[in-house]
Amino acid sequence: MTGRRQASTAGRFGDHGGCYVPETLIPVLEEIDRAYRRLRRDRAFAGRLRDLLRSYVGRPTALTYAGALSRRWQRRIWLKREDLCHTGAHKINNALGQALLAQAMGKQRIIAETGAGQHGVATATACALLGLRCRIYMGTEDMRRQAPNVYRMRLLGAEGEGVDSGTRTLKDAVNEALRDWVAHVDDTHYILGSALGPHPFPTMVRDFQSVIGREARRQILAAEGCLPQAVVACVGGGSNAIGLFHAFLRDPQVALYGVEAGGRGPTLGEHAARFDGGRPGVFQGTASYVLQDDDGQVVGTHSISAGLDYAAVGPEHAWLHDSGRARYLRCSDAQALAAFHDLAACEGIIPALESSHALGALDQICPQLPQDGVLVLNLSGRGDKDIAEVARISGVTP
């Protein structure tokens, strides 16, 4: 696996990754790269992060045996409970790591983009804890869909900025955050929320999220006495998925499944399935699979889940896809919604709509495994933020 290590030190994953940004950002990204490479070997930094993950985030998160799902699919299905993290999703793992990094670099101001609002809440939380100023960019369409998270960010002291340009979703929030950053490079760190964007973000975010897979691997070995046949996660930018996959990359017997948002159907613009309808390109600082038209314009996406509603996928996923190490499936809005209701009713867990996509692909994945095969699914977030939207779609007044 030296090839992989070489690829990531250069910020490249096969043909993907890299650093495609205006010149003003190059010195800043190099500064982050240097600081990160120093701090990841720094015992005090690692200890501080580990303590916060334990005492503040609530790690390790549980690995829960899903009895009803297991009986139905006749496979042994375990849920990695990132929904139990403080703030309700895996996003806090990265937000805290990067906020500590920013503090170590002497940056007093934090900006971030958010789609579903989970990364915005996680970043606002980390900033409140560490006493950093915080501004969150969010598309106005996403603010409508995720109203409770907008208010949570305000309660946490963050300044929210609605983005009304373009498609008013995650990609436009990223553009606006990048514009803010090029204007304030001296005092500001941009906490990018997924394993996306220019180097070193895809590597750094993956490292901060890989705690998920390290815990899950240890937990499943303890619970089952063997490695799982498959691990499954939803893939927007792909940080929860790469965080889970990473610990299993060198276990060739473990199949890796990523699940993209199939939206309303296969027509370009109606989904966010980059491996199914996207083509290699460069978007927001990184080379990867991008949903774009024949003229290289990035197209709008659709997903019921704001957190998966993004036109590109993290470059390491693009590389895992090309190398065949991971397989990527799609799950439609309707399948995700059904899985959302199902998990709530049969396991007593309300999943995030993002995570519901991983659940909604079990019917495609389970037949690939032997009877009683073991599967670990990353329940990346809880669904509290989605309740109003699901009720609206279901025509119910909560």
Next chain:
Amino acid sequence: MNRIDATMQALAATGRKAFVAYITAGDPDLERSEAIIAALAEAGVDIIELGFPYSDPMADGPVIQAAGERALAAGTTVPGILAMVARLRRRTQVPLLAFTYINPLLRYGVERFVSDAAAAGLDGILPLDLPPEQDRGLASAATAAGLALVRLVAPNTVPARRRTLARSSSGFIYYVCRYGVTGERSALPEDLAEQVADLRRHAGGVPVCIGFGIASPQQAAAAAAIGDGAVVGSHLVQLVAEHRQDPQVAAIVADRAAALAAAVHEVAR
């Protein structure tokens, strides 16, 4: 010789500085854009940067973002822009520089783009989000086709990198004189002269044009006095936005450009 090099040399020979105008290609549509560009050339603009509209212009402020949205809504494509350039070449020999994000070029095919751009009569490419270490075959293709490759240098670009960027630039070096996105600002940065003097030490004789935030004739003249030329973009694009329904839009934009060009040309070396 490449038209950009020829223009910069001719200006230098007569002791003058370059006035560079940015305009978004296809704004408000290709037909009116063509008229605006032709009028700019007649108004004494030395080099025209043609902004290629892109869905996600992360380095641009609201004015140029909106121009790109108008151009895309009007159906502007890369082949459409190249066809417009070919038509313009029957009317004017003003140097034309493609100011573009990289993804539309990757989709078109970098080598194919360079060859079609040269055939259409473009003189150079300024890739906004393609640092030299990424490249994607652009530098060698541009060299082979005789197109200039203009690189950006920012205030925070470290000395070693200034040298790398300057050595891989041709035509001119675009000095981004301030942090932030494109758009008008009230004053030039105080350390501009120092910054440009430093950049010149690394530039190996490649001319330095200064842009980002320059709007008034006074600012343009002040920037041109320090560098080899000044770039004005958002200010002209805003005029296009305000007068796009007016049949005289090309003349209105050209009048303003003429005033800017005159101010720059009055600056002596």
